[in-house]
Amino acid sequence: MIRAIYPGSFDPVTYGHLDIIIRGAALVDELIVGVLNNNAKTPLFSAEERVRMLEEVTGNLSNVKIIPFEGLLIDFAEKMDAVMVIRGLRAITDFENELKMAQTNHKLSPKVETAFLTTSLEYAYLSSTVVKEVAYFGGDISQFVPENVKCKIQEKIIKKESVHQ
Numbered sequence: 394m395i396r397a398i399y400p401g402s403f404d405p406v407t408y409g410h411l412d413i414i415i416r417g418a419a420l421v422d423e424l425i426v427g428v429l430n431n432n433a434k435t436p437l438f439s440a441e442e443r444v445r446m447l448e449e450v451t452g453n454l455s456n457v458k459i460i461p462f463e464g465l466l467i468d469f470a471e472k473m474d475a476v477m478v479i480r481g482l483r484a485i486t487d488f489e490n491e492l493k494m495a496q497t498n499h500k501l502s503p504k505v506e507t508a509f510l511t512t513s514l515e516y517a518y519l520s521s522t523v524v525k526e527v528a529y530f531g532g533d534i535s536q537f538v539p540e541n542v543k544c545k546i547q548e549k550i551i552k553k554e555s556v557h558q
């Protein structure tokens with residue numbers, strides 16, 4: 394039984410993440426999408442909201458589970474009995490940080506390997522940060538995120554605007 398973790402902030406999940414989830418899930422018996430609950434990062438969405446959005450978009454994938462975590466990724470991986478961490482690599486700019494994370498994690502627990510999937514070309518430019526910025530300035534984000542996520546971002550932005558008025 395190969396259980397892998399695909400960790401991230403997912404603030405919010407994009408089509409780029411979904412692409413890695415679908416391809417990652419096809420490679421292992423069970424894929425746990427680990428949603429980092431880190432208040433220091435002040436995300437747009439709470440961990441519960443990010444988990445819910447991920448559950449909605451992965452409902453058709455029977456071997457995918459969405460679980461929030463706090464603290465070290467490697468502790469979470471060990472707790473879940475996972476042998477692999479999967480990360481997506483978009484461009485060379487991702488590589489340096491990802492390599493450091495993978496090597497640090499391997500030092501902390503040599504039992505857990507990190508595997509990289511190269512992001513599909515059509516999503517190579519995509520990030521949650523860019524999606525939020527486009528949405529904030531009223532741009533169309535339909536091609537970046539699933540419909541339920543698009544609605545949630547728009548709701549959040551409208552709420553924020555009404556608080557600041």
Ligand code: PNS
Binds near residue numbers: 466493
């Ligand atoms: O989507 P992100 O923000 O690029 O994901 C980063 C994430 C969650 C994978 C990374 O920040 C992480 O693993 N955080 C948990 C803390 C940890 O284990 N740090 C040591 C790794 S060097």
